[in-house]
Amino acid sequence: MAGRATGGAGVALPAMLRALVLNVTYEPLSVVAGRRAAVLVLTERAELVHESHEVLHSERLALPVPSVVRLRSLVRVPYQRTVAVSRRGVLARDIHACQYCGDRAETIDHVVPRSRGGSHTWDNVVAACRPCNLRKGDRLLVDCGLHLRSRPIAPCRSLWVTTAVGAVPALWEPYLQAA
Ligand SMILES: [Zn+2]
DSSP, X not given: OOSEEXXXXXXXXXXXXXXXXXXXXXXXXEEXXXXXXXXXXXXXXXXXXXXXXXXXXXXXXEEEEEEEEEESSOOOOOTHHHHOOOHHHHHHHTTTBOTTTOSBOOEEEESSOGGGTOOSSGGGEEEEOHHHHXXXXXXXXXXXXXXXXXXXXXXXXXXXXXXXXXXXXXXXXXHHHTO
């Protein structure tokens, strides 16, 4: 769909306009079409926090298209939904650099091997190239002479927002920094 999309109420909006949806707690929850955010406000399921520069016109009203809305009731989100450890996520966090030698990484490695009780969590999983991964095997760092180039930590919880929109509007930034 290029250019303009027609909304359910016979209104037209730029198709690419997006709005950030916050939970009642102000935690970023999702990114939706601006049109969808306007419907959330109109149906009183969300309150308008920030307007965009676009205005949605229908026969009876002109409504600023939301840039940020906040839901009126709490949506419970499983913590894992935004921070699940995945091969793709770990490689993205470590910018595809092996955390042992700096070469390009294609695999992920559990710093403390799972067979030794290591957890599948952000602080125990790093990007690794195949040679380092093979060299390390099921051993602890002290036993194989490898060293971590940086301490692995969980990525920013709002990384998915950046992924969803590419460039994050300035209006959204305060809500993402708190996440
Ligand atoms: Zn390596």
